[in-house]
Amino acid sequence: MRLSRTLALGASLLVLLSACSTGGGSKPTIKIGSVGFDEARVVAEIYAQALEADGYTVDRAGIGLGSRKVLLPALESGQIDLQPEYIGSGLASGYGGASTSDPATNRTELQKVLDGKGGGITVLDYTPAVDTNALVVRKDTADQYNLKTWGDLAAVQNDLKWGLATDCPTNPVCAKALKDAYGIDPADVTLLDACSTPMADALLAGTIDVAELCSTGPEIIVNGWVRLEDDKGTQPADNIAPLVRNDFLAKTDKAAFSKILNDISAKIDTPTLAQLYYDVAVGLKDTKDVASAWLKANGFVK
């Protein structure tokens, strides 16, 4: 017992010593963060485990930390080094930029903004996967009002009870886009966390008839709900990309580090993302298990 304690102490001292010896090419501790919902957490966990497999030490205290309001200042001040970000929404609601439906433009624009934040922050490659804000109705509502698109909602907006994201009133791609593009400004709105269990519960219980959910949200498939088409293309392309602090990149082998994450991001397409989200939210599996199973299945770790 005593021997093992001594060994453990020695091992932790070694870790401390190696963490102190920073400089280009070393593999220092990386502090990873993410927003609170399952999809972002599982993507953060995938990046975390891939980096661990390559010899980095990962501090996971920031995973599931909270909303952008909390996370972006944490990244800018260096309390975290890396976070997966939805680049379209990050640009629009995080930094007030004008996001588009083209992910490459969104990345370029977001990079321009982040060059001047927190001593420089780099946007790595984005995933082919897109998770966009979706308006979802129950099957019976869709049939009753013959709803297929967001445009169809405009005429019946006040016959329906709406559940929109809590930040919707001030989010340019939410309330403003609905009003300007579709003339939708409904009277009965309940503000709830988007992409969250209360929002889905409210749609299921009939508290609301229209819910703002994530397009990859597993509740949509499980409950046979109908996702309406954003026919005027108001919602930004929300591909996911890791944001990394430049001061962290300077401490390590930047090219090798970026390659690890870029190779992973390239493999995450929309069905993959939806499946990962499903496994955690509906399958109730641990994010760590889901992440490690996916990394093994795709040959990133042995």
Place this chain on the structure above:
Amino acid sequence: MNLITETAAWLTDPAQWSGPGDIPQRLLEHLGLSALSLLAALAIALPAGLFIGHTRRGTALAANLANIGRAIPSLAVIGIVLPFTAAIDPQLGFKVYPTLVAMVILAIPPILVNAEAGVIGVDRDLVESARAMGMREAQVLRSVEIPVALPVILTGIRSAATQIVATMTLGAIFGSGGLGRFLVEGIAQNDDGKIFGGVVLVASLALVTEAVFAVLQRAGTSAGLRRPEPNRRAIPSVVT
């Protein structure tokens, strides 16, 4: 702009004082639901506490139940209750009842424990004298035990009311009205003025509630109890 000027700007913005979701509306929602929760908790806990205090039966059970009630986080209660009440009524069952249930569970322990402790703490000589004068048990409770125990009973109610007013904010996460909306929306909308404006409103309301009940408590204390004589056995200290 710093936090104080941002908060002041938000609180004095005319838009916050008129229209749907303005401060008066949220204040009324908050007070209404708080009052309803307190009344429901009183209806359950006060008779139970007085009965247990008078008969001294079930004191251990009451103490344990009260401790369990205190140990359950209100947020968990809301989450557990919500699916059931929402299945009964999709509107109120989602936005109002879960918070109401959580607030009643929060308010029962202090009311119950103080009512019981207040009655148990009444001087036995007084109670026996009342019985010797021919009072029935109900009369003993009504005319002797309750008036003497009233300051302690009111302390429990005061504590419950303040806790309800402060904790009610949690319901906003699940779409309930009240002042908690400003906190939840302020955080999501990255609006510090709204967050701290809401904080100032909730904290002020809790202090006002505390003050109102302190006045009630003073008014409810029988004149004979205000200045105890030196050799009189002390009224038991406040149990919260």
